[in-house]
């Protein structure tokens with residue numbers, strides 16, 4: 001029985017991946033590293049530290065810990081600058097209606113994002129009030145595909161995992177939801193999210209009855 005929906009942020013509620021791309025691109029250019037959209041795809045759902053490691057590895061580079069910390073902080077400054085442009089207009093079509101429908105029917109709502117900037121992004125989108133729980137990405141030890149972030153959300157919501165449904169755009173996120181014993185809905189391409197119980201192209205296609213149907217059939 002559906003009791004709670006746990007949302008991913010980037011790629012589900014809004015497309016902050018473009019801002020992450022621009023911020024990493026700016027840093028990569030300053031450091032003389034190659035970085036393109038294909039590589040950016042690999043960073044979706046992955047935390048900032050792991051993201052830098054992937055970029056360095058793709059360039060056959062290593063760096064000292066202190067240097068990496070400085071680069072990550074710099075990328076985050078660039079990202080925060082870009083977030084200043086973010087407004088409620090950037091909420092993906094269909095998301096607000098779904099949140100309202102869930103709230104009206106007493107379904108609990110949580111956010112499970114790898115982003116430490118998630119609370120700020122929700123504020124800018126004016127969506128904070130819909131969320132019963134926002135899992136602090138900084139408090140989670142293992143990133144997706146580990147189920148920890150989804151299990152933490154269910155625990156904080158006080159809902160059994162079997163009654164939770166997670167919505168994700170990244171394969172690592174779908175894997176995390178399934179490993180948590182929850183129903184997984186993928187947003188994007190069926191071919192890239194084969195482990196999902198249901199895949200939709202856009203959030204517009206989802207409503208409460210479609211989510212409930214994942215539990216009965």
Ligand code: B16
Pocket residue numbers: 008009010011017020043044045046047048051076112113114115116117118
């Ligand atoms: P931050 P999600 C993820 O968000 C992004 O997809 C990923 O590209 C980013 O590196 C990560 O958040 C960390 O973000 O640098 O803001 O802490 O998809 O888990 O909502």
Ligand code: MG
Pocket residue numbers: 008009010011012044045168169170173
């Ligand atoms: Mg995502």
